[in-house]
Amino acid sequence: MFRKKLIISKRLNLPSPIEELSFRGDSLYLKRDDLIHQEFSGNKARKFHYYLEQEFPHIKKIISYGSNQSNAMYSLSSLAKLKDWKFQYFVDHIPAYLKENPQGNYLKALENGMDIEIKDENGSIEKEDIETLYIEEGGRQKESEYGIEILSEEIREWQKDNNIQNLNIFLPSGTGTTALYLQKHLADIRVYTTPCVGDEEYLKSQFLMLEKDRTLHPTILNTEKKYHFGKLYREFYEMYQELKYETEIEFDLLYDPKGFITLQKNRWLLKTPLLYIHQGGLIGNLSMLPRYERRYQRVIS
Numbered sequence: 189m190f191r192k193k194l195i196i197s198k199r200l201n202l203p204s205p206i207e208e209l210s211f212r213g214d215s216l217y218l219k220r221d222d223l224i225h226q227e228f229s230g231n232k233a234r235k236f237h238y239y240l241e242q243e244f245p246h247i248k249k250i251i252s253y254g255s256n257q258s259n260a261m262y263s264l265s266s267l268a269k270l271k272d273w274k275f276q277y278f279v280d281h282i283p284a285y286l287k288e289n290p291q292g293n294y295l296k297a298l299e300n301g302m303d304i305e306i307k308d309e310n311g312s313i314e315k316e317d318i319e320t321l322y323i324e325e326g327g328r329q330k331e332s333e334y335g336i337e338i339l340s341e342e343i344r345e346w347q348k349d350n351n352i353q354n355l356n357i358f359l360p361s362g363t364g365t366t367a368l369y370l371q372k373h374l375a376d377i378r379v380y381t382t383p384c385v386g387d388e389e390y391l392k393s394q395f396l397m398l399e400k401d402r403t404l405h406p407t408i409l410n411t412e413k414k415y416h417f418g419k420l421y422r423e424f425y426e427m428y429q430e431l432k433y434e435t436e437i438e439f440d441l442l443y444d445p446k447g448f449i450t451l452q453k454n455r456w457l458l459k460t461p462l463l464y465i466h467q468g469g470l471i472g473n474l475s476m477l478p479r480y481e482r483r484y485q486r487v488i489s
């Protein structure tokens with residue numbers, strides 16, 4: 189077990205590279221957290237880094253819950269596999285179509301040995317057990333700070349080595365955990381974000397659950413148009429394709445389109461050095477892309 193852990197941690201590609209990109213005539217830096225590890229990447233690798241590094245001699249199983257296509261679900265299934273733990277995951281429902289045509293994070297997590305179960309009526313999950321690690325939906329918890337602090341150190345080091353003044357950071361948020369801990373550990377850099385899962389009020393309440401001091405919260409930017417998480421939007425697909433064409437980098441389809449649309453509405457942010465965090469999520473594209481293609485491909489091409 190111990191040797192296995194060492195071999196796996198060595199393979200984590202840290203510090204992740206930072207590249208300079210040009211998009212629509214602006215230049216920006218990109219932190220390639222999508223390249224951390226083939227099976228354990230993006231901000232979920234940062235959030236669950238703590239569990240990968242620490243020894244948990246009593247633990248035999250991870251329990252978590254959330255949506256049936258979540259990136260966190262897949263990353264936890266990889267973590268469990270790397271650690272030789274069981275992984276039990278609770279969802280509200282599994283659509284018949286997905287059961288018959290497993291794909292994306294759902295398929296990959298099943299291949300990693302995930303035991304997926306429907307939550308019972310009252311929605312409570314038994315978690316009192318010393319052999320079990322209970323992990324909040326999407327990794328919204330204190331333990332995530334460990335890996336995100338490492339991310340912040342990598343950024344600080346890079347900034348110093350390259351003597352970059354007036355740096356700002358941008359990343360799209362779900363629970364806001366990554367943005368919050370980044371801002372906390374980079375007090376002299378402003379971290380900008382935009383909500384993708386709930387609205388601005390939801391994101392603020394998420395920040396408050398992790399940090400009471402509002403002066404340590406990231407700065408929220410928004411678009412006029414409201415987007416609902418997981419729904420298909422033509423401008424999201426177009427942004428994804430344009431990014432892929434111009435930068436030759438694949439971005440995710442749930443968070444990054446809203447991120448780049450928000451940046452386009454706030455181009456002043458691109459006038460000084462900006463670091464965009466690529467938070468991974470590309471396995472999720474395997475199920476999102478066919479949905480987009482079915483809906484828009486014929487119209488666009």
Ligand SMILES: *Cc1c(COP(=O)(O)O)cnc(C)c1O
Binds near residue numbers: 364443469
């Ligand atoms: C989980 C995830 C996010 C959101 O991260 P939070 O820390 O919950 O804000 C953003 N992008 C991708 C690709 C993700 O998988």
